[in-house]
Amino acid sequence: MIVTVTPNTALDVTYTVDGLRPGGVHRAREVRHRAGGKGVNVARVLRTLGADVHAILTAGGATGALVESDLVAAGIPADVVPIGGETRRTTTVLADDGSVTLLNEPGPRLTGNEWQTLAAAVRSRKPDVLVCSGSLPPGAGGYAGLLGDAPSILDTSGEALIAGLAGKPSVVKPNADELREVTGLRDPVAAANELRKAGAAAVVVSLGPEGLLAVTGSGTWHAAPSTVLTGNTTGAGDAVVAALALGLSRAESWPDILRRAVALSGAAVLGPLAGDVDLAHYQVEQGLVAVRARPDQDTT
Numbered sequence: 001m002i003v004t005v006t007p008n009t010a011l012d013v014t015y016t017v018d019g020l021r022p023g024g025v026h027r028a029r030e031v032r033h034r035a036g037g038k039g040v041n042v043a044r045v046l047r048t049l050g051a052d053v054h055a056i057l058t059a060g061g062a063t064g065a066l067v068e069s070d071l072v073a074a075g076i077p078a079d080v081v082p083i084g085g086e087t088r089r090t091t092t093v094l095a096d097d098g099s100v101t102l103l104n105e106p107g108p109r110l111t112g113n114e115w116q117t118l119a120a121a122v123r124s125r126k127p128d129v130l131v132c133s134g135s136l137p138p139g140a141g142g143y144a145g146l147l148g149d150a151p152s153i154l155d156t157s158g159e160a161l162i163a164g165l166a167g168k169p170s171v172v173k174p175n176a177d178e179l180r181e182v183t184g185l186r187d188p189v190a191a192a193n194e195l196r197k198a199g200a201a202a203v204v205v206s207l208g209p210e211g212l213l214a215v216t217g218s219g220t221w222h223a224a225p226s227t228v229l230t231g232n233t234t235g236a237g238d239a240v241v242a243a244l245a246l247g248l249s250r251a252e253s254w255p256d257i258l259r260r261a262v263a264l265s266g267a268a269v270l271g272p273l274a275g276d277v278d279l280a281h282y283q284v285e286q287g288l289v290a291v292r293a294r295p296d297q298d299t300t
């Protein structure tokens, strides 16, 4: 079973507007609400693909109740850790010029007991692959304490990413900006190798429309999509993580994992909300993704 962990659950609120102007008044044409947070999105994608997945998340207050009922409606099996605080909301604004703007709340403070309950839930599920995703709310313990012996993927940023490397994740998946921020290095291969030296077995970097770069113990690859897509990019990284989790659970080769990941990422851009994937695109694109070994690999 693939288990996803979302310590900082969110109710994702997605607005569609004609245009976005700082300081302006905006009348939304459409507003949609959905259970979110990165691990929840990963679980939703895996569920759509028919994988054996279980989500573990926190939820509190009226917003937490909305998240829980949305998960039930979507048929996503979950352990929900009740918390005293109110689950956060994150806001995505889709504008007609194609821009995607996010406003993410920090999330409610977790108590020590709440964090321990979350950690106990992770242990008792005995995952075949563990996915730890998203920001940590105030008061949370580190991801390193959740990562065990099972293959694992860590998708977070900043301090949470650096501290999580102590748990020796199988894969970390920063985007290019997050990678530069934590290493101070502009070259993504050099930066990825820094994270490998600090504890990650492999690093998969999202390069946006340019695809994915994977720096692993068995080689370095670049995987490029066949075409650049426009749409809702929120959740595209979570679709990549879903593909990585599936690949690890099936012990697939890196080129196969990357083909699936790039195709699923594009399928997520075409989906209306984070966690949605366009399965028709996914199936066709898998055969079109170009995966090339990079000669400048450094597997030390």
Ligand SMILES: O=P(O)(O)OC[C@@]1(O)O[C@H](CO)[C@@H](O)[C@@H]1O
Binding pocket: 008, 010, 011, 012, 036, 037, 038, 041, 090, 102, 104, 133, 134, 135, 136, 234, 235, 236, 237, 238, 274
């Ligand atoms: O604040 P975090 O935890 O980094 O990201 C949260 C978030 O923006 O990420 C998902 C998209 O990847 C959304 O569903 C969610 O609300």
